[in-house]
Amino acid sequence: MAFEYEKYLRMEKMPHLWCPGCGIGIVLKAMIRSLDNMGWDKNDIAFVSGIGCTSRAPGYIDCNTLHTTHGRALTFATGIKMAQPAKHIVVFSGDGDATAIGGNHFIHACRRNIDITLVVVNNNTYGMTGGQHSPTTPIGYKTSTTSFGNIDPTFDICLLAKAAGASYVARSTVNKGKILEKYITKGLENKGFSVIVATANCHTQFGRKNKMGDPISARKWIESREIPLDKARNMKAEELYDKIITGEFISEEPEKTFWDNYNHSTQEYTDAYQTIIEKAQKSKDGESK
Amino acid sequence: MKKSVRFYSGAELVAMAAIDAGCRFFGGYPITPSSEIAEFMSIMLPKVGGKYIQMEDEIAAMGSVIGASLTGEKVLTATSGPGFSLKQENIGYAYMAEVPCVVCNVMRGGPSTGLPTALAQSDIMQAKWGTHGDHPVIALTPAYLEEIYEMTITAFNLAETYRMPVMLLLDEVIAHLSSAIDLPDKEKLVIKSRRKPTVTPDKYYPYDTAYGDVPPMANFFEGYRFHVTGLSHDKTGFPTTDPELVQADQERQIRKVSSKAHEIFDYESYLMKDAEIAIFAFGSTARAARVAIDNARKMGIKVGMVRFRVLWPLDEAEVLKVCSRSKAVIVPEMNMGQLSTIIEKFTADRTKLVKINHVGGVPIHPTDIFNEIKGVN
Numbered sequence: 332m333a334f335e336y337e338k339y340l341r342m343e344k345m346p347h348l349w350c351p352g353c354g355i356g357i358v359l360k361a362m363i364r365s366l367d368n369m370g371w372d373k374n375d376i377a378f379v380s381g382i383g384c385t386s387r388a389p390g391y392i393d394c395n396t397l398h399t400t401h402g403r404a405l406t407f408a409t410g411i412k413m414a415q416p417a418k419h420i421v422v423f424s425g426d427g428d429a430t431a432i433g434g435n436h437f438i439h440a441c442r443r444n445i446d447i448t449l450v451v452v453n454n455n456t457y458g459m460t461g462g463q464h465s466p467t468t469p470i471g472y473k474t475s476t477t478s479f480g481n482i483d484p485t486f487d488i489c490l491l492a493k494a495a496g497a498s499y500v501a502r503s504t505v506n507k508g509k510i511l512e513k514y515i516t517k518g519l520e521n522k523g524f525s526v527i528v529a530t531a532n533c534h535t536q537f538g539r540k541n542k543m544g545d546p547i548s549a550r551k552w553i554e555s556r557e558i559p560l561d562k563a564r565n566m567k568a569e570e571l572y573d574k575i576i577t578g579e580f581i582s583e584e585p586e587k588t589f590w591d592n593y594n595h596s597t598q599e600y601t602d603a604y605q606t607i608i609e610k611a612q613k614s615k616d617g618e619s620k
Numbered sequence: 621m622k623k624s625v626r627f628y629s630g631a632e633l634v635a636m637a638a639i640d641a642g643c644r645f646f647g648g649y650p651i652t653p654s655s656e657i658a659e660f661m662s663i664m665l666p667k668v669g670g671k672y673i674q675m676e677d678e679i680a681a682m683g684s685v686i687g688a689s690l691t692g693e694k695v696l697t698a699t700s701g702p703g704f705s706l707k708q709e710n711i712g713y714a715y716m717a718e719v720p721c722v723v724c725n726v727m728r729g730g731p732s733t734g735l736p737t738a739l740a741q742s743d744i745m746q747a748k749w750g751t752h753g754d755h756p757v758i759a760l761t762p763a764y765l766e767e768i769y770e771m772t773i774t775a776f777n778l779a780e781t782y783r784m785p786v787m788l789l790l791d792e793v794i795a796h797l798s799s800a801i802d803l804p805d806k807e808k809l810v811i812k813s814r815r816k817p818t819v820t821p822d823k824y825y826p827y828d829t830a831y832g833d834v835p836p837m838a839n840f841f842e843g844y845r846f847h848v849t850g851l852s853h854d855k856t857g858f859p860t861t862d863p864e865l866v867q868a869d870q871e872r873q874i875r876k877v878s879s880k881a882h883e884i885f886d887y888e889s890y891l892m893k894d895a896e897i898a899i900f901a902f903g904s905t906a907r908a909a910r911v912a913i914d915n916a917r918k919m920g921i922k923v924g925m926v927r928f929r930v931l932w933p934l935d936e937a938e939v940l941k942v943c944s945r946s947k948a949v950i951v952p953e954m955n956m957g958q959l960s961t962i963i964e965k966f967t968a969d970r971t972k973l974v975k976i977n978h979v980g981g982v983p984i985h986p987t988d989i990f991n992e993i994k995g996v997n
């Protein structure tokens with residue numbers, strides 16, 4: 332039987348505002364299928380976003396939906412999760428939203444290992460505001476603010492998430508919808524902070540300025556740069572420059588190297604807070620006499 | 621129940637009153653002179669099963685309280701000048717999305733890092749105009765420890781009643797003051813909570829004006845599955861750019877407070893009956909003014925005070941009444957004249973306006989005010 336996307340969509344809000352062929356749709360599709368894999372009640376899910384093309388996703392999803400301020404989605408999501416630890420919180424962010432204006436919140440959500448699943452749609456640009464360069468625009472590429480080629484070095488969002496303490500980190504691209512679905516599902520299953528990066532095409536803004544103004548050529552460009560993690564392990568740094576390394580950066584069975592284990596023993600945050608409640612209720616500290 | 625008497629600090633009273641008002645979530649970021657409120661909340665909240673979180677900055681703190689409030693919690697954040705500035709974008713979000721929350725600002729000298737540990741009343745305009753765009757505003761300005769407790773409860777009640785952020789503006793000296801006070805009987809407290817929808821989810825609109833200017837608010841996770849955005853929206857909560865709908869929504873949001881301004885506005889009238897000279901003051905400067913007035917009265921000078929307990933919304937008719945029957949008004953404040961610029965609108969030429977503006981971090985002394993009273997008499 333065909334998958335019923337309508338079950339999770341607010342069909343009355345269609346047509347959506349994304350450009351035809353935009354990569355965000357594929358990521359949203361993978362998200363919906365992942366939610367369905369979990370079998371959760373829609374009433375128990377909060378779908379949160381910041382500002383940007385990616386961040387318009389919650390408006391189309393039939394859950395408790397929250398479209399916040401630019402970069403701040405994780406802060407609102409943290410408040411929701413703290414107040415209602417048994418509920419399921421997912422966040423959709425653009426690369427600018429998550430790692431530029433929201434970069435501080437991003438690393439701190441990783442550090443707390445709070446049980447939220449963040450999906451970053453990385454289209455290497457600020458799609459919504461007209462294609463300016465973002466912290467993931469590769470060096471040399473043109474955007475509306477780097478007409479002579481970008482000189483700003485990029486973040487690797489997965490390495491950043493891993494270093495900051497996220498407990499599940501993976502990346503795939505819009506060319507691999509099924510794999511995206513698998514990673515997002517694993518993120519939702521993970522009791523802790525999960526980051527799934529979906530490399531996506533913004534052919535309208537980023538593509539157009541770099542000779543790939545249609546969805547097909549923009550996705551071919553993504554395909555040509557993808558290197559699976561296993562293969563990347565045997566490659567030299569200079570060969571990996573400008574590549575999209577895909578795979579699971581941290582999963583339940585990580586390669587047990589020292590650095591993988593180091594600093595990744597963090598308890599999930601709302602569980603940890605529960606121990607504080609128990610301690611506080613036993614203690615006499617600060618009690619009104 | 622026996623009334624309890626012991627020493628309380630202003631910061632502790634904010635925390636106690638918040639908990640007594642039903643607050644179960646605090647998101648904060650430390651900043652002098654407000655940090656003690658966070659410290660008290662970090663101990664008191666888990667004891668009652670509530671949640672305390674220290675976020676990575678004030679922007680995050682503000683975001684976290686809005687998120688928690690959407691699940692139905694009563695929420696508090698506390699900060700001071702620079703942190704209050706950082707919160708402003710998300711405070712605007714809370715106005716736009718109509719999310720109840722209490723924002724306590726223990727004021728310090730500014731701009732910028734200014735005078736971190738000194739007294740100021742520097743943010744009364746930031747409380748009104750700090751975020752971009754137009755919105756209603758409610759700001760409370762307690763002057764005594766008893767009032768801190770009472771008005772913190774009021775702040776929560778107003779936030780819940782009007783579905784919006786409410787500002788609790790404290791002077792540093794009042795937050796740090798410690799004294800033995802009588803607390804009201806908890807059983808007698810009036811505690812209000814937001815109006816929840818009575819309709820089933822299929823008939824629910826988060827901004828349904830059929831119920832008046834303050835629409836009932838559903839909680840997340842209770843089956844309503846509604847949408848919340850900071851974009852201009854229609855009654856369904858989804859974005860709209862329809863000029864008429866946007867205009868009507870902005871007007872309603874302003875009106876929900878302006879139409880009740882006379883109920884919300886609150887002041888103490890001190891010896892105003894026969895006063896020829898009026899002092900307008902709030903917070904700690906009002907306490908100095910009171911001493912000055914008592915001394916001037918001893919010399920037979922007819923002077924009184926209007927002490928604002930609620931600064932915004934200001935009942936302008938009341939201010940005009942006082943201004944038009946006074947030969948002079950004096951406005952002492954720990955800033956460069958934020959309140960007096962408002963009062964000035966009502967004094968026109970007929971009433972002399974005297975401003976006392978101290979921004980050095982040292983309290984305005986009763987003698988400073990007394991000298992001005994003598995001067996205008």
Ligand SMILES: Cc1ncc(C[n+]2csc(CCOP(=O)(O)OP(=O)(O)O)c2C)c(N)n1
Pocket residue numbers: 382383384385386401424425426427428429452454456457458459460465533
């Ligand atoms: C405080 C603030 N600064 C700037 C903006 C303008 N703005 C809106 S979306 C955006 C960038 C979006 O880029 P990204 O997060 O990558 O999302 P995309 O549109 O590419 O999906 C910016 C800068 C804003 N809305 N708020």
Ligand code: SF4
Pocket residue numbers: 348349350352353354355384385454458459532533534535536537
């Ligand atoms: S501008 Fe780019 S990111 Fe935005 S909808 Fe169009 S293709 Fe997608």
Ligand SMILES: [Mg+2]
Pocket residue numbers: 425426427452453454455456457458465
């Ligand atoms: Mg982007």
